[in-house]
Amino acid sequence: MAGRDSIGMADLDVLASRITDGEFENRPGCRLEVSTYVWQRNSFEAQQRFEEACETHGIAFEVLQQIGGIEWATRGETPGGHVP
Numbered sequence: 001m002a003g004r005d006s007i008g009m010a011d012l013d014v015l016a017s018r019i020t021d022g023e024f025e026n027r028p029g030c031r032l033e034v035s036t037y038v039w040q041r042n043s044f045e046a047q048q049r050f051e052e053a054c055e056t057h058g059i060a061f062e063v064l065q066q067i068g069g070i071e072w073a074t075r076g077e078t079p080g081g082h083v084p
Contacts, residue, residue, distance in 0.1 A: 007032070007070035012042040012050035015070065019053040029075055031060035035068040 007015065012034075018024040032054070039047065054061050060075075
């Protein structure tokens with residue numbers, strides 16, 4: 001979706017490390033949308049580390065049944081980037 005910042009296809013382990021190390025910050029009023037493609041290609045342990053890092057740093061995220069990567073979305077958008 002145009003105008004949305006993409007994190008790309010980063011592995012959840014890499015992103016969890018960036019969050020934990022303070023290299024990746026929360027965006028107030030936003031959530032991360034993680035595609036099922038990215039979610040499923042990572043191990044259960046990587047998923048757990050990502051969930052814990054997000055929870056610890058107050059980053060909301062949602063796993064969506066879609067092809068793609070990881071993107072920031074505003075909370076006013078419905079999943080998938082549509083504004084109601």
